[in-house]
Amino acid sequence: MTAPQTADIDAGKRDLFESLPRGSLILAFILVQLVAFAATYAAGIPTAYAGFVIVSVLGTAYAADEGIFGMTAAVFGSVLLLAIGLPLAMFVARQQPSLVVEQALDPEVHRMLYLSVYGPLIAALVSVIFGVPLALVLSQGFPGQSIVESLVDLPLVVPHSAAGIIVLFGFGEGGVFPQLTLLGTMVGFVLAMVFVSAPFAVNSAREAFEAIDTRVEYASRIHGANRFETFRRVTAPLAARGILTGGVLAWARSVSEFGAVAIVAYSVSFFYPPAGDTVTTQHAPVFIRRAYLSGGLEQSGAVTFILLVFSTITFLIIRWLAYSDTPATGGMP
Template sequence: MAPETGASAGAGRAAGPGAVVAFVAVQALAFAAAYALGRPGAYAVFAVGSVAVAAYALDGSAFTVAAATLGSVLLVALGLPLAMFVARQRPELVAARALDPEVHRVLYLAVYGPLLAAAASLLFGVPLARVLADGFPGQALVESLVDLPLVVPHSVAGIVVLFGFGRGGAFPSLSVLGTTTGLVLAMVFVSAPYAVNATREAFEAIDGRLAYASRIHGASRFETFRRVTAPLAVRGMVTGGVLAWARAVSEFGAVAVVAYTVEFFYLPAGGSVRAQHAPVFVYNTYLQRGLAESGAVAFLLLVLSALIFLLVRHLTGDGGSTGGIAR
C-alpha cells in the first residue's frame, strides 16, 4: 500500500460541517464581546490568530498556516466593516425606513432596472461569448472593447452613454436622459463584461469533442449549441447574469449622470412613478439626513441584494460555475 501523501493526510483532517459551524459561532461570539466592550479592533487580532490556529490544526504545514493567516487579513478587512455596519444599525430607524413608500419604490427599482440590464447583457452577450470561445481573427480587439468598461471611471461611462445615445447621438428619437431606457443602457455599459466573460469561460471549459461528436452525427451548429454546448454552459450563463445584476445594482456614477431620477412602471401602483436608483438615493439621504438615515436604507438594500443572491445560488446548485463536465 502506497504511503499517505501530504495532500491526502491534510484531506483526512478536513473539518466537518459541525466544526465549521462551531468556528463561525466562536467568531460571532468573539465579535459580539469585543463590540460590547468597545474594542472591535481587538476582534481583528483574534480573528487572524484563530484562523492561524485552525489552519495549523487542519494541516500543520508552515506554508498553509502562513497562507491562511495572510488571507484572513483580507477577509477581516472585508468582513469587519460589514459586521460593524450591521451592529451599529438602529432597529427602530430601519423599521421606519422599511415602511416608507418612497423606499419601497427605490428598492423596487433596485431590482427591476438591474434585472432588465442583466437580461439584455445575457441576450446579446451569450452569442458574443460563444463566438469569442471559438476564436477568430482580431479577437484581441473585440475582447479589449468588451473589457474597456471595467477600467472606465463610472462618471465617464455615463458621459459616454449620453454622447452615444442621448440628444445628438446615434438615435436622436431615443429618449435617454432620466428614463428607464437610459438607466438600463448605463447599467448594461458597465455590467455587460461580467456576463460575457463568465459565459465565455463556461463555453471554453466544455470538452470540444462533445461538439465535434454532435456535428459528425448530423447536427447543425445551431442544434449543437442548443442541445449540447448551451446546456453545459448554463451555469456559467447564470453566474454571468448574477454578476451583471450585482454590478448594475451597485452602479452610481453612470446612473447619476444619465438617469438621476427615473420614471418607470411601478407594479404595486399600477402606473408610472418617479424614483432614484438605490445608490443615488442612499447618497442623497446621506447628504440631506446624515449617516444614520442613509445607513438604514443601505442596510435594507444590502439585505435585499443578499437574499436575491443567495436565492439564485440555491436554485442553481453548489456546483462549478461553468457547468462543464469533469475531464
C-alpha cells in the same frame, strides 16, 4: 521526541480533525467568531477582535495540520477577510433598530428597492441575450479578436461617470437613436447599466465555452446535428453554469452602479405596479447618497442596511434558482 513519534501524533491529529463533520466544524467556527465579536464590541475594544481572528485562524490551520505554508496562507487570507468583514460587522452592530424600521416602512424606500432589483434584472437579461452569442464567437477565435476583446473590456476601466457621458453621446440627442429619451427614463437607466455590466456576462460565458471539450461538439456534428442543434443540445447545457454566473455578476454589478446612472438617470420615472401608476425615484446608490446629504450618516446607514439585507436575499435566491439544477461543468463555480 523522535521523528516517528512526531509523525504519529500529527497523523492522529489529522485523522481526528478529518473525522469530524466538516459542516459542524464550519458552523462552530462561525459561532465562535460571532461570540468573540459580540464580546469585544460590547467591551468597547473591537480592535481586539482582529487579533482574535488571526489567532483563531492560525490555530485552526495548525489543528488541520496544514503545515507552515498552509498556516501562512490562512493568516494572510484572514487579513483580507477582516478588511471586508469587520466593517460589515461594525456597520450592522451600530444600526438603530427604530430608525431601520422607520425607513423600512417608508413607501419611497419600497419604490427604490423595486427599481433597484427590477432595472438591473432587465440589464442583466439584455447583457446575457446579446452577450452569449458574442462570447461564443470569441471562444472560437477569429482575426482581430484582441481588438473586440479590448472593446468588450473597455467599460471595466472607464470611470463610471465617464461611462454615463459616453452613453448620452452615443444614444442620446444627436446619437445613434435620437428618438430615444434617455435622461430620467427606464431606457436610459437600463442602457447605462448594460454598458458597465455587459463585460461580466460576455467574459464569464466565453470562459465557459472555452472550457468545453471540443471533441464532444465534434461528436455531435459527426452524428448528424447541425451547428444550432449542437449548440442547443451540447454546448449551451455544458456552458450553462458560466452563462448563469455571468448573468448574476451582471445583475450584481448593475445594482451597485452609481456614476453612469447618476449622469443618465439620476431620478427615474417608471410604472410601479403597487401604485398602478408612474412614479419617480432613484436607483439605490443614488438614493443612499441623497439620504446621506439630507439626513446624515444615521439615516443613510439605515437605508443601506435595508438594501444590504434585501440585495443579499435576492442574490441568494437568484443563485439558488440558477444553480440548483445546473451541472457544474464549465465556467465559474
